[in-house]
Amino acid sequence: MSAPLLRVDNMTVRFGGLVAVNDVSFAVDEGELLGIIGPNGAGKTTSFNAVAGAVRPTSGTIRIGDQLISGRPPERVARMGVARTFQSVRLFRSMTVAENVTLAASTVCLTMAAAGRRAAEVAELLGMEALQGAQVDALPLADQKRVEIARALALAPRLLLLDEMMSGLTDQETRAIIGVIRKLNDGGLTIIVIEHVLRVIMELSHRVLVLDHGVLIAQGPPREVMTDPHVVEAYIGRQAAQTFREHETLREQR
Numbered sequence: 001m002s003a004p005l006l007r008v009d010n011m012t013v014r015f016g017g018l019v020a021v022n023d024v025s026f027a028v029d030e031g032e033l034l035g036i037i038g039p040n041g042a043g044k045t046t047s048f049n050a051v052a053g054a055v056r057p058t059s060g061t062i063r064i065g066d067q068l069i070s071g072r073p074p075e076r077v078a079r080m081g082v083a084r085t086f087q088s089v090r091l092f093r094s095m096t097v098a099e100n101v102t103l104a105a106s107t108v109c110l111t112m113a114a115a116g117r118r119a120a121e122v123a124e125l126l127g128m129e130a131l132q133g134a135q136v137d138a139l140p141l142a143d144q145k146r147v148e149i150a151r152a153l154a155l156a157p158r159l160l161l162l163d164e165m166m167s168g169l170t171d172q173e174t175r176a177i178i179g180v181i182r183k184l185n186d187g188g189l190t191i192i193v194i195e196h197v198l199r200v201i202m203e204l205s206h207r208v209l210v211l212d213h214g215v216l217i218a219q220g221p222p223r224e225v226m227t228d229p230h231v232v233e234a235y236i237g238r239q240a241a242q243t244f245r246e247h248e249t250l251r252e253q254r
């Protein structure tokens with residue numbers, strides 16, 4: 001059997017006396033779309049930061065394929081195939097969309113011309129050709145989030161980490177971003193999504209991990225995880241679990 005694309009073994013991240021991530025292990029297969037959920041402060045973003053190289057795990061290991069990435073700096077991890085977006089959009093606001101994406105591409109391309117070509121490819125993939133000349137400042141939040149995705153894709157990643165893409169978006173905008181994520185995954189890209197909007201996790205994920213106080217309390221197919229009594233207790237709440245079950249039953253009857 002082939003090795004998973006991402007493998008995290010016994011990862012612990014401490015900030016002084018606080019254990020933000022506590023002995024967490026999981027693996028992600030090539031082509032998989034994994035959702036990570038959990039209450040505020042559960043350690044989701046810290047786990048992303050550790051995988052992306054922005055935070056050094058206190059102990060444990062992280063591998064892409066058979067290469068150890070834990071402890072390596074973010075630029076190196078990016079070159080080894082891990083790209084991420086941030087919870088709050090981090091773009092060069094006075095630059096155009098094309099400039100932002102080209103700049104990201106230049107970290108992995110040998111020449112600026114190649115970076116420009118890469119940015120144009122990504123724009124085409126995301127259907128953003130018409131936005132290329134727009135200044136980021138002038139774009140609505142939903143488009144800025146698409147530019148964030150474009151910047152990450154410009155690195156030609158093997159693994160894409162998406163941190164709360166849907167926060168602040170309308171239902172319609174959320175649907176559009178779900179469509180983008182699904183298209184990327186259908187094209188073979190391995191993706192991990194952190195999301196508070198459970199409907200999004202349910203719709204997109206092949207598998208879900210649940211963190212609570214830094215501890216991995218459940219993992220499995222979305223349907224199973226959402227009705228796991230520990231998860232309901234820690235995060236979802238009984239009412240939401242009941243609503244979810246009714247929604248699923250209705251969907252099956254359709």
Ligand SMILES: Nc1ncnc2c1ncn2[C@@H]1O[C@H](COP(=O)(O)OP(=O)(O)OP(=O)(O)O)[C@@H](O)[C@H]1O
Nearest residue numbers: 015018019020038039040041042043044045046047
């Ligand atoms: N750089 C840091 N220094 C100190 N403490 C931190 C740091 N980053 C995160 N923490 C703490 O680690 C814990 C986990 O935070 P983290 O941001 O990973 O949670 P989260 O699950 O992503 O939460 P949210 O859903 O609110 O984004 C929290 O108690 C947070 O305050």
